[in-house]
Amino acid sequence: MTWNVARDSGPVRREPRTRRSERLQSDASRRARWAQSVAVVLLLFGASVALAQVPTYELRMIKYNDLDQNGTNNEINTGAGEPQSGNALTGWEFVVYDSNGNEIGRNTTSVENAGANGDLGVRASIPGLISGEEITICETQQAGWVNTEPGTIDPTYGEPCETATLTSSTTVTRYFGNYLDNLPPTADAGPDQTVTDADNSGSELVTLDGSGSFDTDGTIANADYVWTLGPTQIATGEITSFSFAVGTNDVTLTVTDDNGATDTDTVQIIVEAPDTFELRMIKYNDLDEDGTNNEINTGAGEPQSGNALTGWEFVVYDDNGNEVGRNTTSVENAGANGDLGIRAGIPGLISGQDYTICETQQAGWINSQPGTIDLTYGEPCETVTLTSSTTVTRYFGNYQLVPPGLGPIPVSTLGPWGLVLLSMLMVIVAGLRYARP
Ligand SMILES: [Ca+2]
Numbered sequence: 001m002t003w004n005v006a007r008d009s010g011p012v013r014r015e016p017r018t019r020r021s022e023r024l025q026s027d028a029s030r031r032a033r034w035a036q037s038v039a040v041v042l043l044l045f046g047a048s049v050a051l052a053q054v055p056t057y058e059l060r061m062i063k064y065n066d067l068d069q070n071g072t073n074n075e076i077n078t079g080a081g082e083p084q085s086g087n088a089l090t091g092w093e094f095v096v097y098d099s100n101g102n103e104i105g106r107n108t109t110s111v112e113n114a115g116a117n118g119d120l121g122v123r124a125s126i127p128g129l130i131s132g133e134e135i136t137i138c139e140t141q142q143a144g145w146v147n148t149e150p151g152t153i154d155p156t157y158g159e160p161c162e163t164a165t166l167t168s169s170t171t172v173t174r175y176f177g178n179y180l181d182n183l184p185p186t187a188d189a190g191p192d193q194t195v196t197d198a199d200n201s202g203s204e205l206v207t208l209d210g211s212g213s214f215d216t217d218g219t220i221a222n223a224d225y226v227w228t229l230g231p232t233q234i235a236t237g238e239i240t241s242f243s244f245a246v247g248t249n250d251v252t253l254t255v256t257d258d259n260g261a262t263d264t265d266t267v268q269i270i271v272e273a274p275d276t277f278e279l280r281m282i283k284y285n286d287l288d289e290d291g292t293n294n295e296i297n298t299g300a301g302e303p304q305s306g307n308a309l310t311g312w313e314f315v316v317y318d319d320n321g322n323e324v325g326r327n328t329t330s331v332e333n334a335g336a337n338g339d340l341g342i343r344a345g346i347p348g349l350i351s352g353q354d355y356t357i358c359e360t361q362q363a364g365w366i367n368s369q370p371g372t373i374d375l376t377y378g379e380p381c382e383t384v385t386l387t388s389s390t391t392v393t394r395y396f397g398n399y400q401l402v403p404p405g406l407g408p409i410p411v412s413t414l415g416p417w418g419l420v421l422l423s424m425l426m427v428i429v430a431g432l433r434y435a436r437p
């Protein structure tokens, strides 16, 4: 054993320090490279295994304008290098659901690969879907379009849907066809209106404005604006007019577009009667001939004054000279507080107009209020404008033509022959006075 000891304990041939260091580094480097290689191989293997086990699929939804409405995309013939067909529709959204009804993707048709060989160019793609599961693809319908492919509405999703099970190809394409339907027009009969029958004629002309009506995908001819009042057609035209009776008028506008679709709207036209005024003409016996009714003092509960004259006629004219009423003074409200009790009333006159009131003169009487004769009507007249009060009162005063030496004679009761006799008597009395020395 000693030789072993001797050998082990003998002088050792020591390797140079630098060479040993290089050798150790080289060994570590080799081990690292080997480990890297193993890792890369394992990664590649693992990835290829994963790819082989979980392939992914891309869904492509093609949306076409089914011009001939046959549920087939026979209109589209875009090929490589050809211009894009106008029958491929962009801007249509598709939603994809898994077999549990969970949304797993959505996209909108757009130009993805225009002009590529065998590709319609316009599509919605949803990539990354996995194999083996049945999925449902639904288009989101747009107003005014009718679906022809698949041509049915899925009861679960309320849209045209198709199902696909992704197993055989990495790109699965489905076609959805629609054609553009006519959109109905929208009628707008304008805002409700309230007008006043300004001239109190019982009706008023009102403009009907249907210009707010429209048809998104077509036109409405002027003659296809039809206005009815109840069952009666009263006018046609986008903007027109009709003379509505005082009261509430429920009007219906029906518009028809260039495809025969219709819509209706209603508008309420209320015609109000104008504010009306009553004219009251008071006729007094102007005993002191001063043009003022200072003789009359009837008040509440007092007896009727003897100075208020009944039986005098008044005629009222509008500002065009047309007679609008006439009446004769009588006891209408004797003894009422502040009311003279004797008057001629003309009600139902309207605001804003001038009216001329004329008394019909009676023989044997001199008018003292207004005290002038109107040149147009040849009578004592006053003009009023009805704006401020519902009852407008005017006074007309007269005094009696009295022969000297005789008391007041009720001329109005004499009659024509009585007046002639009275006149002759006045002449005789005057002649006798003149003849006496
Ligand atoms: Ca077709």
Ligand SMILES: [Ca+2]
Pocket: 182, 183, 184, 185, 215, 216, 217, 218, 219, 257, 258, 259, 261
């Ligand atoms: Ca239309």
Ligand SMILES: [Ca+2]
Pocket: 197, 198, 199, 200, 201, 202, 203, 204, 205
């Ligand atoms: Ca009127």
Ligand SMILES: [Ca+2]
Pocket: 286, 287, 288, 289, 290, 291, 292, 293, 294, 295
């Ligand atoms: Ca007087």
